[in-house]
Amino acid sequence: MTTTPRSPRLLLLSTVLLAVAGTALLYMPHGQQPPTPGTAPPSAATTARSPIAATPSTGRPPTLGAAASTAPEASTPPAALPPHGEGVAGDRAVQRNLETAWPADLPVADQRKLLTAGRALLHADATGVGRARWPDMFPDMGQAVAPAFATADFRIQAAIARRDGSPNKAVVHLVWAGTDRSGTFTDLHITEWNFTRTTKKGTATWTPQPRT
Template identity: 65%
Template sequence: MTTTAPSPRLLLLSTVLLTVAGVALLGVPHAQEQPAPSPTAHSAADPPSAAAVPHARKPTAGVAVSATSVPSTPSTSSAVVSALPPHGEGVAGDLAIQQSLEAAWPADLPAHDERQLLRAARALLRADATGIGRATWPEVFPDSGKAVAPAFAVARFRIQAAIARRDSRADRAVVHLVWAGMDRGGTFTDLRVTDWFFTRTFQKGAAAWTVQPRT
């Protein structure tokens, strides 16, 4: 199981969604208040935190994101807040999360590149969380040939939303995935976030996206 220290980008994304979810819950009448979400279980791919949507303002450099970055306009922030479902909404809330991601960070990659990146990142996240398919990326999962207990149950793993966008340079991209899962301790948590980074390479004259191993 690969682990990594939380990047500034992930910490910022987590802070934003926690704030957004809190504002959304404050708008629920007292009689309809829902119980607080269960504590976030430790993720195989991320720090234990709730997921977040990217700002409407696109990050400008690498992994780091300025802690002072804010949505470009109040109306954009309000739209994202009103669109996000509360914790525990289930599959019914996944579309709203996807739409919020797309509204916050407009597409900036060719459609065929975005499809390729999303397909690879979804498979990578599933492999990282559940152990399924790790042998496909031995450079990312050096323990793929060993018997490793998966951190999350296959039956309770679900990718809620995903977008692929440019990252700092034309030959770099990042895929943001929001997902839900039940860990080995039986704790189910949704709105997790994972980033996978890719670099454009050329193999036999054809362009391809190669995932960057976690460090």
Template identity: 65%
Template sequence: MPASMLPPRGEGVVGDRAIQQTLERAWPADLPAGDERQLLAAGRALLRADATGIGRGRWPEVFPGSGRGLAPAFSAVRFRVQAAIARRGGRPDRAVVHLVWAGADRGGTYSDGRITDLHFTRTASTKGASTWVPQPRT
């Protein structure tokens, strides 16, 4: 994304719409709307769990041993997703959720414009439905 298209850092919630629009222009939609909605919801929740510790139990394969009292890296109170898109991940059964987010770390330092990509693989159930499963970060 060209820096000239983005709002200045620290602009807060006011700049989030411009970031979302820039992401959408840079990577045109290429997934069915239902898949995109499912991936965005999962991606936002997974990022929140990773950053704040809230909800890690939902993904034991991504956060093994998360019940051992691991301190979260970011404050749940000062965390927000600024923008997010879900796109194909190179193959029909792969997708990536691009997230731009803001948060305050344990030391209280707040910054926005953080970028995270989360990868998902589509799996089929025995009933013919499919779901998107997050892949552990390496």
């Protein structure tokens, strides 16, 4: 299951994931049934005004023309998303599909910083662990709120960091899995975080943007 897209980029990522998953069904052996995904859990977006849901963005989504032009021939199964519940072994396919749909456009050092921050923010948002590090992002952390997802089963399946229409703006996209409070495990959730870059004394800092 995926989080309902609220921006052009999230819509694109959802489309890519669903399209590739649909194509994979064409290569499933005759008589084999696709796995049935679980019921969507309450996401962290509905807990304590959590910022897990993406805000609208003005950047244009990337084109998929390059990826389409290099698609394998019909006789060769395309890179497919793993079945629901495949586990860590299937995460490489998710990462590969994200990178193919949206080629890198940031320096490696910036990507590393953004991905580290984006992963930490998502983990704090979904599980409640580590929110004190981000007081501007979680202003209501003093309230007693049960985390939406269990820490033990939370897993980031894939992540990319890309420009957001300006060299000083970026967005981190993450695909993740976890078990909610009802005990239901689901994967292929999609979340994005927006960042802005400021430079002081020659040192660049990427700062996450809180929800308004």
